[in-house]
Amino acid sequence: MKELSTRTFFGLIFVFLMLGFTYFSETSFHILFIILLLVSIYEIIKMKKNIFSLIFLVTLPLLLVHDFNRNLVLLIFIFTCIYDSFAYLIGVRFGKNKLAPSISPKKSWEGFIGGSIFMLTIFYIFDTQNFLSINSFEYVYFLFFMLPITATLGDLAISFFKRKANIKDTGRLIPGHGGILDRIDALLFTIPIFYFFLK
Numbered sequence: 001m002k003e004l005s006t007r008t009f010f011g012l013i014f015v016f017l018m019l020g021f022t023y024f025s026e027t028s029f030h031i032l033f034i035i036l037l038l039v040s041i042y043e044i045i046k047m048k049k050n051i052f053s054l055i056f057l058v059t060l061p062l063l064l065v066h067d068f069n070r071n072l073v074l075l076i077f078i079f080t081c082i083y084d085s086f087a088y089l090i091g092v093r094f095g096k097n098k099l100a101p102s103i104s105p106k107k108s109w110e111g112f113i114g115g116s117i118f119m120l121t122i123f124y125i126f127d128t129q130n131f132l133s134i135n136s137f138e139y140v141y142f143l144f145f146m147l148p149i150t151a152t153l154g155d156l157a158i159s160f161f162k163r164k165a166n167i168k169d170t171g172r173l174i175p176g177h178g179g180i181l182d183r184i185d186a187l188l189f190t191i192p193i194f195y196f197f198l199k
Contacts, residue, residue: 006175009176041058096108142197151189
């Protein structure tokens with residue numbers, strides 16, 4: 001219970017900082033993602049293994065994001081958080097069938113499916129109420145349908161490299177979560193795929 005409280009509290013602080021910097025201005029948005037990139041590279045160097053592969057994996061999306069519509073980045077981040085949160089909660093409570101036991105033993109198919117259903121349901125409700133204003137983006141509905149898959153792939157990719165480096169977390173910056181890479185891993189495949197289809 002204490003771990004969940006810590007994770008929730010610091011997770012919310014991180015979310016509010018991300019949303020605040022992204023929404024406040026174009027300048028703060030770019031500064032935010034430059035900081036995330038630099039901290040991520042620092043964490044990668046401290047891992048001491050697969051440095052060049054990881055730097056490529058992290059640098060590509062964190063550079064591409066500067067060419068994105070800020071409102072779309074906000075939506076990607078919000079719905080990634082929704083998916084992540086529900087996948088974690090449902091996985092902890094009901095998870096029995098492991099998704100990738102050799103890479104991330106705590107991840108389950110129940111968490112993946114439950115998180116996907118909750119995220120897509122909330123997305124549908126918001127979209128039908130015209131809260132999202134995304135009709136101008138071609139392929140966007142398909143991409144948000146794919147988001148749970150791309151988010152999970154990013155998470156598993158970082159988990160794979162952490163196992164190779166024999167570490168639990170990429171850092172200690174965010175109590176209950178680990179490092180910055182532990183928090184943005186779900187964006188690492190999502191952003192390039194969105195970019196590929198929308199640009």
